Amino acid sequence: MKLYDLPGPPSPRRVRVFLAEKGVEIDIVAVNIREGAQFKPEFAAINSRLTIPALELDNGTVISETDAIQRYLEEKFPENPLFGNSPEERAVVNNWLRIIEADGFMAVAEALRNGAPRFENRALTGVRNVAQIPALGERGVNRIGYFFEDLDKQLEGRKYIAGDTFTVADINALVTVDFAGMAKQSVPDTCANIARWYADVSSRPSAQA
Amino acid sequence: MKLYDLPGPPSPRRVRVFLAEKGVEIDIVAVNIREGAQFKPEFAAINSRLTIPALELDNGTVISETDAIQRYLEEKFPENPLFGNSPEERAVVNNWLRIIEADGFMAVAEALRNGAPRFENRALTGVRNVAQIPALGERGVNRIGYFFEDLDKQLEGRKYIAGDTFTVADINALVTVDFAGMAKQSVPDTCANIARWYADVSSRPSAQA
Numbered sequence: 340m341k342l343y344d345l346p347g348p349p350s351p352r353r354v355r356v357f358l359a360e361k362g363v364e365i366d367i368v369a370v371n372i373r374e375g376a377q378f379k380p381e382f383a384a385i386n387s388r389l390t391i392p393a394l395e396l397d398n399g400t401v402i403s404e405t406d407a408i409q410r411y412l413e414e415k416f417p418e419n420p421l422f423g424n425s426p427e428e429r430a431v432v433n434n435w436l437r438i439i440e441a442d443g444f445m446a447v448a449e450a451l452r453n454g455a456p457r458f459e460n461r462a463l464t465g466v467r468n469v470a471q472i473p474a475l476g477e478r479g480v481n482r483i484g485y486f487f488e489d490l491d492k493q494l495e496g497r498k499y500i501a502g503d504t505f506t507v508a509d510i511n512a513l514v515t516v517d518f519a520g521m522a523k524q525s526v527p528d529t530c531a532n533i534a535r536w537y538a539d540v541s542s543r544p545s546a547q548a
Numbered sequence: 549m550k551l552y553d554l555p556g557p558p559s560p561r562r563v564r565v566f567l568a569e570k571g572v573e574i575d576i577v578a579v580n581i582r583e584g585a586q587f588k589p590e591f592a593a594i595n596s597r598l599t600i601p602a603l604e605l606d607n608g609t610v611i612s613e614t615d616a617i618q619r620y621l622e623e624k625f626p627e628n629p630l631f632g633n634s635p636e637e638r639a640v641v642n643n644w645l646r647i648i649e650a651d652g653f654m655a656v657a658e659a660l661r662n663g664a665p666r667f668e669n670r671a672l673t674g675v676r677n678v679a680q681i682p683a684l685g686e687r688g689v690n691r692i693g694y695f696f697e698d699l700d701k702q703l704e705g706r707k708y709i710a711g712d713t714f715t716v717a718d719i720n721a722l723v724t725v726d727f728a729g730m731a732k733q734s735v736p737d738t739c740a741n742i743a744r745w746y747a748d749v750s751s752r753p754s755a756q757a
Binding site: 427 | 640642683
């Protein structure tokens, strides 16, 4: 398999941190976004959705969604499980993966891509140009605050999001908190549980990936 | 385990069709949305996110996200697998689950909830009231069209979304197409592959669930 990667944006980082926690190395191809390689026909022939990361499987299939990439890597590298250790733990992990994605990650993406001038007509990733909606940017900022409230509550009395075990939910939430920083939104002082958890997860060597 | 269910909306239907394809029956509690039971303290004590479906596990944990519920049911009832039969097939299923969710289901939800007067201040599900953004409703309608284009392309030369096997991706896409109907958006005549696939999947007995 072969991973198309890009330093900087949050989605490829989710995959790199995941691989670092697994302790495995796979073939990585760096896509040079500054030279626009992401939008050139050569890359479109690989990933028609024009998004990074993308994972090319050995059978030639290309997987474009970060969630699907993480799940495939979990299956191919089952040691150091990152999706939980029992059906019940996996249910909590999967529940929070969806909450982190819909309420956290997408809220930050809405805030950033509908607010920053450099994303004009790029309010969504992908093939089509999409105009910014300023009100959606403002709503995104509000929703980031709601997400922090909910995450703080979940972390009350829990070391990690799903309990005692560090999982991919912690990876994706860590990346989301750092992504919020790109939209100039930081964790409120009232969220002591997030502060304690963030200090822990961001000090793991994988966080540097 | 116990499933909190509601006839009508698309998310609970995703779970009912899934169970019908599995051929299993579990305890179901109907939440009476007309009497506002979804927003009463009794239900908040069960699912603090106030969304339906919700699955209460035997250990008392409540799972609020449809994706996580489907994955838990797959694990507890492994016969008639609905997430694919190999790591590579599962990768395609998981990839399309994310595309259906983000590009299809959420697009319809945006179109409907930001456009219909009955969703005033309920532009998103959940605990907080969220104001409608008319431009987001219009964007949702456009995105439904893009989703149909992409789905039609994926179904070119494939019986089902992931290939020869009927999977949860087909369930969620079927429900999304019907959900688009609620937002008065139908599959364009140009999408012959969707038309052929829809006739097939909607004629399965599970589609009545």
